[in-house]
Amino acid sequence: MTSNADGTRTMTDAPGLLTDFLSFSLADARPVADRAGGECAHGVRYQWLGAGLLQFEPEAKPVASVVVSAGVHGDETAPIELVSRMVADIACGALPLACRLLVVLGNIGAMRAACRYLDDDLNRLFCGAHARLHGGSEKARAATLEAATARFFAQAAPADAAPRWHIDMHTAIRASVFEQFALLPHTGRAPADAMLEWLARARIAAILLHTAAGTTYTQFTAQTYEAMACTLELGKVRPFGQNDLSHFDAADRAVRSLVANVASGSATPMPRVFTVVDQITKRTDAFELALASDVPNFTVLAKGQEVARDGDYRYIVTRGDERIVFPNPSVKPGLRAGLIVVETTAETLARTPRGS
CATH class of the missing domain: 3.40.630.10 (Zn peptidases)
Structure with missing residues (x-):
């Protein structure tokens, strides 16, 4: 070399x-x-x-x-x-x-x-x-x-x-x-x-x-x-x-x-499907995430629970089926600090136009 x-x-x-x-x-x-x-x-x-x-x-x-x-x-x-x-x-x-x-x-x-x-x-x-x-x-x-x-x-x-x-x-x-x-x-x-x-x-x-x-x-x-x-x-x-x-x-x-281009793996259950319904964005360095630092992805949140605050901004859980994915208060201001997702029913997915 x-x-x-x-x-x-x-x-x-x-x-x-x-x-x-x-x-x-x-x-x-x-x-x-x-x-x-x-x-x-x-x-x-x-x-x-x-x-x-x-x-x-x-x-x-x-x-x-x-x-x-x-x-x-x-x-x-x-x-x-x-x-x-x-x-x-x-x-x-x-x-x-x-x-x-x-x-x-x-x-x-x-x-x-x-x-x-x-x-x-x-x-x-x-x-x-x-x-x-x-x-x-x-x-x-x-x-x-x-x-x-x-x-x-x-x-x-x-x-x-x-x-x-x-x-x-x-x-x-x-x-x-x-x-x-x-x-x-x-x-x-x-x-x-x-x-x-x-x-x-x-x-x-x-x-x-x-x-x-x-x-x-x-x-x-x-x-x-x-x-x-x-x-x-x-x-x-x-x-x-x-x-x-x-x-x-x-x-x-x-x-x-x-x-x-070969077949691999046996038939398995289809994955569960979730849809993003909201995003928590870190607006300033005053941002606080009201969750434990080790909370797992897809943790179910309680209705009425305060998840995040940033100055006058609050994220309060409004549904009983919300979950948090990628909670991260350490990101730079302006970036995503968490995703709020809910499970998507098979009926909802079936009504959506298919990809190619």
Whole structure:
């Protein structure tokens, strides 16, 4: 490995890019010019697109275009390790590839620093939101990821001819009543049947439906490129090397079955479905959350309970079926400090226009 003037390092051992994509990325390495792309097992072509970005093309005609991302929050390490292991298995032929695949390790600077983000929450900076910032590490990274994703889908078949997917894997800061759950971005339609079935095979216990467009990575791919997109919350945040990856087997198998275009998992009950009915926003630094610091996601709230206050603002529970998800008083003013959700009945879901 040799050092470059810009501080990055060039790998003279190009296979390290594929055999340990995580270590390669954390080392701020880049392959030598003639080894940034090539062919690996089963005629699969690969191309390094920049830090934390790899694109794969199968030898046969692809059945879909899939983005698999992890590490949009740098301390959510288990999915990052799973993605790196998946890259190695594609490279050696242990995992067949049937789709066009973009692999994304999101916030590499925060991964190195073992923190959620350095300056701004990267998962609030998509759909052009980064343009409103005046600086910071995540501003540039969001623009880079948007551009790479745009190029990837620009080369894809139309969404009505070949499916487009985006699986963005995370782990949660706190415990949850439903340990593994999914969030689906707002598209104005009910989730596609294919997505619901895939989440069931992944053993996802609950689905959270957004009712307004946000600025997350999956919102960007869903609204701009018609991708079937989901954010997976797969367990608790832990440092690199301290994850029991067997705990993530069901989700890992489901992602691998998606990229290999093979059936995976037996029939399982459909996840329970919840809908966002309100958002608690931190307006000022005087914000207070009237909940225990370790309250789990999806905790049921009591009718009449005061959940948050911020100056003259109060959030009082008005229904008997409200639950809190992602309570976090430590966010910056102007950002979400919690979501209020209620369970969605099967009848309500059935009346909503279906996705493609």
